[in-house]
Amino acid sequence: MTATRVLVLNSGSSSVKYQLLDMRKGGRLASGLVERIGERTSRLRHTPLAAGGDTREWTGPIADHGAALKAVAEELARDGLGLDSPELAAIGHRVVHGGKLFTEPTVVDDTVLAEIERLIPVAPLHNPANLTGIRTARALRPDLPQVAVFDTAFHTTMPEAAARYAIDVETADAHRVRRYGFHGTSHAYVSRATAKLLGRTPEEVNVIVLHLGNGASASAVEGGRCVDTSMGLTPLEGLVMGTRSGDVDPAVIFHLARVGGMSIDEIDTLLNKKSGLVGLCGDNDMREIRRRIDEGDVRAKLAFDIYIHRLKKYIGAYYAVLGRVDAVAFTAGVGENAAEVRAAAVAGLETLGLAVDGGLNAVRGDEPRLISPAGARVAVAVVPTDEELEIATQTYALVGRN
Numbered sequence: 001m002t003a004t005r006v007l008v009l010n011s012g013s014s015s016v017k018y019q020l021l022d023m024r025k026g027g028r029l030a031s032g033l034v035e036r037i038g039e040r041t042s043r044l045r046h047t048p049l050a051a052g053g054d055t056r057e058w059t060g061p062i063a064d065h066g067a068a069l070k071a072v073a074e075e076l077a078r079d080g081l082g083l084d085s086p087e088l089a090a091i092g093h094r095v096v097h098g099g100k101l102f103t104e105p106t107v108v109d110d111t112v113l114a115e116i117e118r119l120i121p122v123a124p125l126h127n128p129a130n131l132t133g134i135r136t137a138r139a140l141r142p143d144l145p146q147v148a149v150f151d152t153a154f155h156t157t158m159p160e161a162a163a164r165y166a167i168d169v170e171t172a173d174a175h176r177v178r179r180y181g182f183h184g185t186s187h188a189y190v191s192r193a194t195a196k197l198l199g200r201t202p203e204e205v206n207v208i209v210l211h212l213g214n215g216a217s218a219s220a221v222e223g224g225r226c227v228d229t230s231m232g233l234t235p236l237e238g239l240v241m242g243t244r245s246g247d248v249d250p251a252v253i254f255h256l257a258r259v260g261g262m263s264i265d266e267i268d269t270l271l272n273k274k275s276g277l278v279g280l281c282g283d284n285d286m287r288e289i290r291r292r293i294d295e296g297d298v299r300a301k302l303a304f305d306i307y308i309h310r311l312k313k314y315i316g317a318y319y320a321v322l323g324r325v326d327a328v329a330f331t332a333g334v335g336e337n338a339a340e341v342r343a344a345a346v347a348g349l350e351t352l353g354l355a356v357d358g359g360l361n362a363v364r365g366d367e368p369r370l371i372s373p374a375g376a377r378v379a380v381a382v383v384p385t386d387e388e389l390e391i392a393t394q395t396y397a398l399v400g401r402n
């Protein structure tokens, strides 16, 4: 029997999303999510798609990403889809920071693990979780290839003009300080899916991709290659996010240290975990923010306005970087669901050929769709991302050639 299944683990700072896919038959066999890892009220939600069964939910303490993966393995085993299955060809892992070294999906060995570990200081919320996921999966199935698919890989095509910060070259190079970019698997998948929606090849189109989830980033994709993206050395730069500030004057940090008396670690926590939407209004969920705005909440409205202002600046910037834009694609939790965010982000940009049709924008759905008015110069689209499918495809392409 040929092994044709791939398990994908997308480990975030406090969650694991997973999918089990059959790459030969092209179907999803199971999917799920473990949330609030490290808290007493962790929650596991598992859907056995192949078995046609109902979603099972379980709440209780899950201490870390290792325990989360073991719980996932138990759920899969209950449906006869356990990790011991001979049909499993590989486990694909999202790894957020791959530095400059990893431009392709990579089979994990001890050297690769050491490199991912070395990059922890520049992805402190993500790489430790990714590492724990890989180590646990390896312990459960030492014989299986574990494949790392890096968020940074798609951005390694950025020209030096976009990838370098304008700081002393020797200092920057000594400490590998440059712009790496993240969410690359999503930007790659969504830019290709957008070309397909337009009936064109990726080489023929220039696309601005707006990945708006808890973490958020924009990218400028020229003929299928990334030429700029909003995240930098770490996933902190760029857009306003759920808990992260995005762009600030770097001198804010000196000021908070010297005048505010804060330590570097305190400032790190402030900018990564207590800023963005949550810092501005106390909520990081766009649904809650919209609800509060409808009730006349001034702080929620200001948070929304700051979020939109930054987003609009990046649309304009990447329009200029690309020169010609064929499409703007909204994706991830906010981009796929929040029609008000999409409408506000392109409001007033008619002279750039950008607009949304109110009726089309209000339609909900899981399929890629256009929301710009018929005949618009630039297509505006909602293109659901599927990082897990993309990771599975890349993983199987690497190991499944038997």
Ligand SMILES: Nc1ncnc2c1ncn2[C@@H]1O[C@H](COP(=O)(O)OP(=O)(O)O)[C@@H](O)[C@H]1O
Pocket (backbone or CB within 6 Å): 012, 212, 213, 214, 215, 242, 284, 285, 286, 287, 332, 333, 334, 337, 338
């Ligand atoms: N129906 C909705 N309307 C508005 N925003 C939504 C909706 N559903 C999800 N979101 C937003 O999407 C976010 C999560 O996006 P997601 O892409 O799943 O993030 P991540 O992968 O970074 O955890 C939530 O925090 C919330 O702000």
Ligand SMILES: CC(=O)OP(=O)(O)O
Pocket (backbone or CB within 6 Å): 012, 013, 096, 126, 151, 182, 183, 213, 214, 215, 216, 235
């Ligand atoms: C890189 C990053 O920000 O990822 P996430 O959106 O999953 O936090």
Ligand SMILES: [Mg+2]
Pocket (backbone or CB within 6 Å): 213, 214, 332
């Ligand atoms: Mg995400």
